Amino acid sequence: MNYxxxxxxxxxxxxxxxxxxxLVTGARQTGKSTMLxxxxxxxxxxxxxxxxxxxxxxxxxxxxxxxxxxxxxxxEVQRVPTLFRYIKMACDKSNENGIxxxxxxxxxxxxxxxxxxxxxxxxxxxxxxxxxxxxxxxPFHDPFVPTMSYVANREKTVQKPANIWEIxxxxxxxxxxxxSVDWQIxxxxxxxxxxxxxxxQLSAVQDLETFRKFMVACAARTGEMLNYANIANEIGKDAxxxxxxxxxxxxxxxxxxxxxxxxxxxxxxVRTPKLYFRDTGLAAYLTRWLTTDTLANGAMNxxxxxxxxxxxxxxxxxxxxIDYRYFVSYYRGKDKSVSSESEIDLIIEENGVLHPVEIKLxxxxxxxxxxxxxxxDKIPEKKRGMGAVVCLCSHPGAxxxxxxxxxxxxI
Numbered sequence: 444m445n446y447x448x449x450x451x452x453x454x455x456x457x458x459x460x461x462x463x464x465x466l467v468t469g470a471r472q473t474g475k476s477t478m479l480x481x482x483x484x485x486x487x488x489x490x491x492x493x494x495x496x497x498x499x500x501x502x503x504x505x506x507x508x509x510x511x512x513x514x515x516x517x518x519e520v521q522r523v524p525t526l527f528r529y530i531k532m533a534c535d536k537s538n539e540n541g542i543x544x545x546x547x548x549x550x551x552x553x554x555x556x557x558x559x560x561x562x563x564x565x566x567x568x569x570x571x572x573x574x575x576x577x578x579x580x581x582p583f584h585d586p587f588v589p590t591m592s593y594v595a596n597r598e599k600t601v602q603k604p605a606n607i608w609e610i611x612x613x614x615x616x617x618x619x620x621x622x623s624v625d626w627q628i629x630x631x632x633x634x635x636x637x638x639x640x641x642x643x644q645l646s647a648v649q650d651l652e653t654f655r656k657f658m659v660a661c662a663a664r665t666g667e668m669l670n671y672a673n674i675a676n677e678i679g680k681d682a683x684x685x686x687x688x689x690x691x692x693x694x695x696x697x698x699x700x701x702x703x704x705x706x707x708x709x710x711x712x713v714r715t716p717k718l719y720f721r722d723t724g725l726a727a728y729l730t731r732w733l734t735t736d737t738l739a740n741g742a743m744n745x746x747x748x749x750x751x752x753x754x755x756x757x758x759x760x761x762x763x764x765i766d767y768r769y770f771v772s773y774y775r776g777k778d779k780s781v782s783s784e785s786e787i788d789l790i791i792e793e794n795g796v797l798h799p800v801e802i803k804l805x806x807x808x809x810x811x812x813x814x815x816x817x818x819x820d821k822i823p824e825k826k827r828g829m830g831a832v833v834c835l836c837s838h839p840g841a842x843x844x845x846x847x848x849x850x851x852x853x854i
Contacts, residue, residue, distance in 0.1 A: 444621040447577055449478050450584055450762040451570060456482060458566035458764075463534035464543035466520075466557050468550040469570035470696030470721060471637060474617040475546040476518045478570065483516065483544060490518035497522050504529050513542035521547035522644070527560035534564045549645065550696045572615030572722050574758040575604065575852060587759040587854045588791055589798050589831030589847055594839050597853050604852055607835070608739040611751045612732070614724015630728035634658070641695045646687065653678055657688050661698065662729035665720045666746035666753075668713065668775070669700065689718075696721055699757065704772040704790050713775045723751045748851075749802045752833050753789060755854040756800075774799075774818065785815035796828035808832040810842040 455478070458465045467475045480488065489511060491497045500507045500523040508529045520526065530543055543565075547553045550569060557565050576583055583600045585593060604610055612626075613619055619629055638651045648654050660674050669689070671682040678685070692698040700716040720726035727747065732738040738747060760767035770792040777784050789800040799816040812832050819827040831847040833854065840848040 446481055447573060447617060447620060449474065449570065450574065450577055451568060451764065452478065452482060454764040455568060458568065459541035461540060462564060462566040463537065463540055464530065464545060464561055464565040465541065466545040466553060466565050466567045467570050468547055468553045468567065471548040471641065472616050472618065472633065473570050473572050475570050477617065479516055479544050479546060486514060486516045486544060488516040488518065491522040492519050500526050508533060516544040518546050519548065520545045521549040521553050524556055527556050531560050531564065534561065548696070549641065549694055552645065552694050568764060569761045571758045571761050573617055573620065574615065574762060575610060575755055578620060579604065584763060586763055586765060587756045588793055589800060589849065590829050594847065594853065601853055606735070607851060609735050611723045611747055612727050612735045612738050614722045616722065616724065619724065627728065627733065630725060633725065642691060645691045645694055653680065654688065657685070659729045661692065661718060662720055662726040664718055665726050666749045667718060668715045669718045701753065702772050704774045717773055719750050719753050721754060723747055723754065726750065745804045748804045749788060752802045752851055752854065756789065759854060785818060787815050796826050798828045799830035801832045803832055803834045806835045808834045808836060808842060808848045810846065813842060813846045816846065
């Protein structure tokens with residue numbers, strides 16, 4: 444299969460010229476080492492998936508570094524956290540940039556290690572699974588924000604997929620873009636490798652079969668508010684264990700927790716995060732939606748569509764090297780002016796302006812779907828900007844003066 448160019452490549456190459464080290468993180472098999480080898484083909488590479496090299500680095504890191512002088516590419520570096528101290532010393536001794544290219548499949552853990560050991564010396568870059576733009580070879584790079592200027596720029600290169608449900612069901616891992624790769628065998632192997640390597644390394648989980656059931660329970664709740672007690676009851680564990688296991692999924696890039704929007708004026712807003720799987724293909728495998736048609740017409744189609752849209756929006760930011768965690772959120776609460784709870788699926792904050800986004804599995808959106816947007820007008824220090832309903836309509840349109848209807852492929 445031909446290499447699929449990643450939108451973050453220019454961020455990686457510019458960072459390599461500006462920092463002593465570049466760390467590319469992301470879930471297992473998102474294409475980190477493949478991208479680095481494509482961008483730096485002449486760089487010596489070692490991988491700590493090789494148990495011999497891992498043992499050498501752990502047992503005698505000083506000798507290991509002497510035998511593996513920079514410039515060098517080190518893959519799965521999370522396996523040898525003690526090496527970060529020696530990488531720091533090597534960076535401090537050198538006047539050159541780009542001497543270390545590092546990659547690993549435990550994003551949160553690696554970010555913490557790098558922040559503590561290599562502060563000021565390392566650029567940390569997240570590589571997500573492939574976005575729709577990348578799979579369709581679309582050059583558009585701008586982060587998603589529902590404005591007229593964004594739509595005007597987006598429609599210059601936008602391509603409508605033949606069947607968006609095939610993309611949602613297949614997932615975004617690079618290897619799966621080869622149609623000859625069996626979907627079930629791939630995800631079966633992925634889960635087995637994840638359980639036996641990452642889960643054991645991140646936490647002393649002995650009961651891997653129960654952890655597998657826990658992953659299924661989480662996948663069945665993608666797009667929902669996180670209820671630890673509910674999951675605990677289903678798998679026969681206590682809520683504290685479930686909370687710890689959720690942190691494992693988050694640390695290894697399997698799930699994302701979307702935090703609620705908090706403002707003192709919104710006193711009745713919930714404070715519980717929402718759980719989203721990073722890859723819809725993996726979630727479909729775990730919940731046994733085995734074909735495109737059964738997923739598209741099944742009971743969870745709305746949750747999977749929402750999960751897909753959220754994931755694509757986040758990729759549009761991470762692929763520009765932007766840490767989206769600080770300006771995306773959601774709202775759910777009971778406002779005094781309405782009799783039932785209101786919800787805004789996503790709020791994107793940009794320069795003090797709040798852009799509300801509703802996600803609907805509909806080809807004919809209506810303005811009433813955006814009634815909750817007005818709640819943001821109550822926040823005195825912020826301004827409500829243009830919002831959108833992201834859906835399955837065929838073309839962009841206007842629902843109100845400040846609300847757009849946007850096809851999902853415009854993200």
